[in-house]
Amino acid sequence: MVIQAVLFDTFGTVVDWRSGVVRDVVAFAGRHGLSLDAERFATDWRGLYQPAMENVRSGRREFVQLDQLHLENLRLVLEAHAVPRSWISDAEINWLNGAWQRLDPWPDSVPALTSLKEHLIVGALSNGNVSLLVRLSKHAGLPWDVVAGSDLSRAYKPDPRAYRFAAELLDLAPEEVMLCAAHNSDLAAARAVGFRTAFVPRRTEHSGHQTQDLAPEQDWDVVVEDLRELPSRLAAELRSPVPSSSSG
Amino acid sequence: MVIQAVLFDTFGTVVDWRSGVVRDVVAFAGRHGLSLDAERFATDWRGLYQPAMENVRSGRREFVQLDQLHLENLRLVLEAHAVPRSWISDAEINWLNGAWQRLDPWPDSVPALTSLKEHLIVGALSNGNVSLLVRLSKHAGLPWDVVAGSDLSRAYKPDPRAYRFAAELLDLAPEEVMLCAAHNSDLAAARAVGFRTAFVPRRTEHSGHQTQDLAPEQDWDVVVEDLRELPSRLAAELRSPVPSSSSG
Numbered sequence: 006m007v008i009q010a011v012l013f014d015t016f017g018t019v020v021d022w023r024s025g026v027v028r029d030v031v032a033f034a035g036r037h038g039l040s041l042d043a044e045r046f047a048t049d050w051r052g053l054y055q056p057a058m059e060n061v062r063s064g065r066r067e068f069v070q071l072d073q074l075h076l077e078n079l080r081l082v083l084e085a086h087a088v089p090r091s092w093i094s095d096a097e098i099n100w101l102n103g104a105w106q107r108l109d110p111w112p113d114s115v116p117a118l119t120s121l122k123e124h125l126i127v128g129a130l131s132n133g134n135v136s137l138l139v140r141l142s143k144h145a146g147l148p149w150d151v152v153a154g155s156d157l158s159r160a161y162k163p164d165p166r167a168y169r170f171a172a173e174l175l176d177l178a179p180e181e182v183m184l185c186a187a188h189n190s191d192l193a194a195a196r197a198v199g200f201r202t203a204f205v206p207r208r209t210e211h212s213g214h215q216t217q218d219l220a221p222e223q224d225w226d227v228v229v230e231d232l233r234e235l236p237s238r239l240a241a242e243l244r245s246p247v248p249s250s251s252s253g
Numbered sequence: 254m255v256i257q258a259v260l261f262d263t264f265g266t267v268v269d270w271r272s273g274v275v276r277d278v279v280a281f282a283g284r285h286g287l288s289l290d291a292e293r294f295a296t297d298w299r300g301l302y303q304p305a306m307e308n309v310r311s312g313r314r315e316f317v318q319l320d321q322l323h324l325e326n327l328r329l330v331l332e333a334h335a336v337p338r339s340w341i342s343d344a345e346i347n348w349l350n351g352a353w354q355r356l357d358p359w360p361d362s363v364p365a366l367t368s369l370k371e372h373l374i375v376g377a378l379s380n381g382n383v384s385l386l387v388r389l390s391k392h393a394g395l396p397w398d399v400v401a402g403s404d405l406s407r408a409y410k411p412d413p414r415a416y417r418f419a420a421e422l423l424d425l426a427p428e429e430v431m432l433c434a435a436h437n438s439d440l441a442a443a444r445a446v447g448f449r450t451a452f453v454p455r456r457t458e459h460s461g462h463q464t465q466d467l468a469p470e471q472d473w474d475v476v477v478e479d480l481r482e483l484p485s486r487l488a489a490e491l492r493s494p495v496p497s498s499s500s501g
Contacts, residue, residue, distance in 0.1 A: 143398060174384065176320070177384075
């Protein structure tokens with residue numbers, strides 16, 4: 006089977022969350038006369054991301070949208086950074102939570118998506134909710150054909166239901182879908198349900214201290230250093246016999 | 254409240270289903286040496302569309318995707334046009350059913366969507382399923398920000414759940430969403446849940462015999478003769494006070 010769709014992890018893979026969040030934390034701090042370590046603030050905020058989703062994945066908590074998890078986490082981080090709750094209005098908190106809608110793409114993202122889109126379905130397969138992803142995609146100019154937010158499947162990656170849902174939504178077999186991600190764990194879960202896989206390292210996603218996802222940890226179907234290599238690499242893959250899914 | 258999103262009915266409003274279906278029926282008949290009245294065939298096929306969805310809306314049948322309803326209806330129409338089932342392979346039937354993915358846009362559709370997309374969320378709010386709409390939109394070059402297919406809400410318009418679901422998916426109040434459609438009944442249902450409304454007549458949708466939807470039947474918020482008027486009309490609307498929703 007040939008690949009019909011390439012779906013992209015979004016935060017970290019397609020957009021640079023760190024620089025965007027830092028930028029808005031700096032603006033927020035300036036408006037409110039706060040002395041915040043914006044880099045540390047961004048790290049701490051993102052640090053609560055996986056634990057918050059894990060509460061949902063494990064069944065300890067019913068599905069809630071990522072916007073809501075981000076907001077809850079933001080309040081925790083503000084407290085941890087000694088910003089008293091009473092100082093900041095809900096409207097301002099919501100503005101800062103909207104930082105995740107105002108992230109910029111990595112320089113190779115839009116050219117790569119635009120090129121791939123000529124021949125394949127390109128979509129977001131993200132833990133973000135659709136409304137967040139749509140606003141982010143307008144800000145960043147991401148030309149998706151389809152936005153598969155987690156609120157559609159009500160499952161957070163790497164829950165296998167998230168990947169299976171996306172393939173079914175597109176009426177495709179898992180082997181016809183490729184996930185492109187900067188995170189080995191995401192690709193491992195996608196491969197386990199039968200997706201094909203493409204890795205692109207984003208070695209500055211977590212600033213200079215990054216220790217994870219600097220290199221591929223499995224023999225992913227495609228590995229590129231720059232997303233703009235992906236269209237030609239896929240064209241080569243499509244000319245060669247496609248291996249059958251290992252997951253059966 | 255100002256409009257944040259304009260959602261479009263798709264079949265008939267954005268794409269010309271009749272000419273596309275007729276084109277593929279002609280090709281199909283040619284390949285199989287059949288003598289088919291392609292115009293009549295298209296009319297008959299589309300004629301089974303509302304009754305098939307009504308079975309779902311009424312609860313007589315569980316939700317099934319429009320692709321499946323189209324396929325069932327196609328088999329009925331082939332029989333009615335005296336094409337014995339055994340003559341045609343399933344692959345060929347499926348090819349013809351894919352005619353709904355190969356429709357062309359009306360000439361004003363892509364320029365209007367492209368212009369609106371600069372300032373607003375533009376999306377499909379269609380009874381088509383997402384996989385059908387995504388393939389159709391690639392064929393027709395429709396630059397949607399979001400594709401709200403009926404398989405997401407599992408409700409067929411004018412079921413009010415279809416409209417409410419779309420607003421919730423975008424995290425918008427109904428008053429922040431406008432439906433644009435060529436069908437008065439669709440707009441009436443959208444208005445009933447609080448959407449704003451835009452009408453564009455498509456007087457050749459049903460060929461020369463069209464008797465319905467030649468003119469607006471209510472005081473829709475905006476009426477245009479050509480979708481390319483919509484961006485400037487909305488800019489004018491957005492400058493004037495927005496009436497509160499009549500549906501409360």
